[in-house]
Amino acid sequence: MIGGDPVWLLRPWWLLALPVIGLLTAWQWHRTPEEGAWSRVIDPALLAAMREIGQMAKGGSVALRLAPLAAAAGVAVALAGPAIQRKGAPALRNLDEVMIVMDLSPSMTQGGSLDDAQAAAAALLHGAAGRPVGLMLYAGEPYLIGPASDDPATLETPISVLDAETLPVRGSRPDRAIAAVRERLGAAGIRTADIVLITDGGGIGDGAIREATRVRDVGGKLSAVLVEPDRGAATQGVPFADAEALGRLVAAGGGVLTDAHDTEAVSRHLAARRSGLAEDASLSALLLHDIGRWLLMLAMVPALALWRRGS
Known part of the structure; x- marks a missing residue:
């Protein structure tokens, strides 16, 4: 646990996932927005036909492709255990x-x-x-x-x-x-x-x-x-x-x-x-209120984009 009043981190080692997520985000940002490398090796007419019959989905927007990574970053922060002092508990x-x-x-x-x-x-x-x-x-x-x-x-x-x-x-x-x-x-x-x-x-x-x-x-x-x-x-x-x-x-x-x-x-x-x-884990539970569970719910908001159906 690290930090100080008013915010503590109960499991700060989860923040080590953020640099990895950042690298994946940079890679996803710069990759081809269409169907990976297929758009460079398949004839455009054939590619359009395959999309038409549903054999290949159209490449999504950058925001859609980054949604899983945004959710992962939110989960990492939530699992780090941000906590605030319980009301009435001694400092x-x-x-x-x-x-x-x-x-x-x-x-x-x-x-x-x-x-x-x-x-x-x-x-x-x-x-x-x-x-x-x-x-x-x-x-x-x-x-x-x-x-x-x-x-x-x-x-x-x-x-x-x-x-x-x-x-x-x-x-x-x-x-x-x-x-x-x-x-x-x-x-x-x-x-x-x-x-x-x-x-x-x-x-x-x-x-x-x-x-x-x-x-x-x-x-x-x-x-x-x-x-x-x-x-x-x-x-x-x-x-x-x-x-x-x-x-x-x-x-x-x-x-x-x-x-x-x-x-x-x-x-x-x-x-x-x-x-x-x-x-001291027992002392942390007594004095601090872990708000990570609420942040975990917020982290799931970007994941809703994964259920978005597009043509």
Whole structure:
């Protein structure tokens, strides 16, 4: 399924028939309008006599000869499954959401890596393949900064002004942040949810692993972007990034892990997840009304010319 509001195509591969029909139309348009090549090899008087006794039908008009091809083109379009949203059904985009969850614990804000985290978040805003994106921050507690929006520009300013004083609490509790997102998405009926954690891996324990597993169990995915502290930060008491713990978290959540300097892997994952939602046949039947059957009836109109009797 491809497309977007207000029109979707449920079976777009049928459109591949249109180029073939176009070539046949061009050939039919330029061929001899009479009885194929017979008019060039049979004496005109004999040809007229054969027509008179009904042994050879007179060549039809161009429109009559193109009628079957016009009908075939209409059938191909109808079989492609053009569809519109059912009245009262939720928009497809409302069942699909990406939540960026940024770690603002002291190890992130004091380790000189906050700039990298902000750049990664900004890149993900524009790499979400058109999916609605929201923003949550956490330290000792999670805080929803921006609900999911189709316009990523609304979150650019909040991301750009983050600093060590943004959140009123200290600590690092990714488990609480993941749980808060999971509960919120579940309450909203989000069918395909992706959580992207931007962190140095601090605070990840059994609780966070359990929450990531719960996200995956309800159809969501948890991915992560690893942010490394600046060199020399360890001498100031900032812990090293815990890539191993973050890897376990992502494995439990069924997502992908990447580095803050290259978020393409996560962006590709988000795009693939959106395509998976669009190809869900049961969801398509629930939300969309296939109008191909009505177009199929219209496509039969040119075929009526095939029943036209001529001399």
